[in-house]
Amino acid sequence: MATLKTRARIFVLVILAALPALLLTVYSAVERRASTENQARAELRRLVKLAAMQQWQVVEGARQMMVASSQVLFTLLSDRRRCTEYFASLLAQNREAYHSMGLFTPDGQLFCNAASWRDKVYSGDRLYFRLAKETGRFTVGEYQVGRVTGKAGINFGFPLRDADSKLYAVAFAGLDLENLGRMAEATPLPPEGILSVVDVKGTVLARKPAMPERVGKRLWNSQVIDAVLAGREGVLEAKGEDGVDWLLAHEVVTQNPDGAFPLRVMVTVPLSRVFSEGNRALVRDLLGISLATLFLLVGVWYGTEWFMLRKIGGLLRAADRVRGGDLNARTGIPYGGEELSQLAQAFDDMALALQQREQKLQEQAISDPLTGLYNRRYLNEFLPRELVRCRRGAAPLAVMLIDLDHFKRINDSFGHEAGDVVLKAIAALLKGKVRGSDIACRYGGEEFALILPETGLDAAVRRAEVIRLAIARLVVSHAGAPLGKITTSLGIALFPDHGEDSDALLRAADVALYAAKGAGRDRVVVGSAEKR
Known part of the structure; x- marks a missing residue:
């Protein structure tokens, strides 16, 4: 050391001063690697949930199509030609989604098919057929090659049963894997x-x-x-x-x-x-230390490094926020012809597209497509959260279930389109009867649910009577024909009097609803606490 010149000594001191920074950089890289893996796992979970929701929409679309067609299919069970023509027409309307549709008899023999066939076709061994026949519910099959079309796909099955659960046929739709x-x-x-x-x-x-x-x-x-x-x-x-x-x-x-x-x-x-970004970050940090050392010795590269690191930092911060689920994140970097500015613009455009797509999917996931009300899935998410808030504030909450009386008669007399008109009219009325803190949901079929935070028993009963009378005064027409007077039965359950959790409250409201029906319909009944 004594033999080194002053410039060399300064050079050695600069290198020694850089060593702690080097060690700290390596340590930070190890920490960053663990953090990166956790963030990557969280991002993959988000992406896979998004993809699963998109695929669920395909399955749900098939289920709704088959449910909607079930009543028509009962009229075609004795006429193979009309059955074939019906499925051919339905397939033509859904050509991009399905490659075949038809009916199998309970013993697994093909009765009719949108696609033409010659010999007997048996599907009693197919998974979707066996499950639909055994369980009486909509089922999803496994990968298969169609025995009529020769195309690869998966089939959906839906049993046609009467009120006595007698099986008449199993409808199927072959989903095109494309x-x-x-x-x-x-x-x-x-x-x-x-x-x-x-x-x-x-x-x-x-x-x-x-x-x-x-x-x-x-x-x-x-x-x-x-x-x-x-x-x-x-x-x-x-x-x-x-x-x-x-x-x-x-x-x-x-x-x-x-x-x-x-x-x-x-x-x-x-x-x-x-880990590529973490590895690149480590290399970048080490290079930064080397450059910083050179800046002290040469004094040339400081400005360039400053402008570059500032923009990269903006990109990394925005990327971390997006990776953590914050799709509002933007780089904040001015756009221009320079490469990092172009990259920042591309990143911001990507974040905006992801934000719009996620918002659309979230809206579809919690809304009922027919009435525009919240669906049952959203109710199951909202009610437990609201109960926590009410429990913390010692506030009451009312759950109201509303069921249309004799709704099946409307469908049977005027058709399902008339029934849909009624459901939409009821939904529009409920939207006008709820406060900003309330939510109105389609609970299932002709049944609706209202969640009324900070609402006591008397207020809930008054509101129920207002809704019941308003519905009774509704004048609903379809195809120019009035559908007659509509009445409802309503069941009310109150937190915490009738239940401490969402399941107990919904059960209490459901019991009250059926008590209203049993007492003659067109009335409001208040539930009671569950017996332990």
């Missing part, structure tokens, strides 16, 4: 990410990026199949068939009556990609 593929393509993915939709056995039904040769084949790793199919959702690490380590998130789309999960969405991203 429809699942289109929904998959609409899901945003991280760079190098892969989205797969698999059936109950782990067979690939759709994939993004598209890879047709993978469709119809099981997942590459039996251990991955066992781990994924064992639960409803999760995030795990797995080794791909190419030897690459992947981070994998999975989520079920729907559940069959037998408890199995016929559809599941998986999103995978290479672990190397997950």
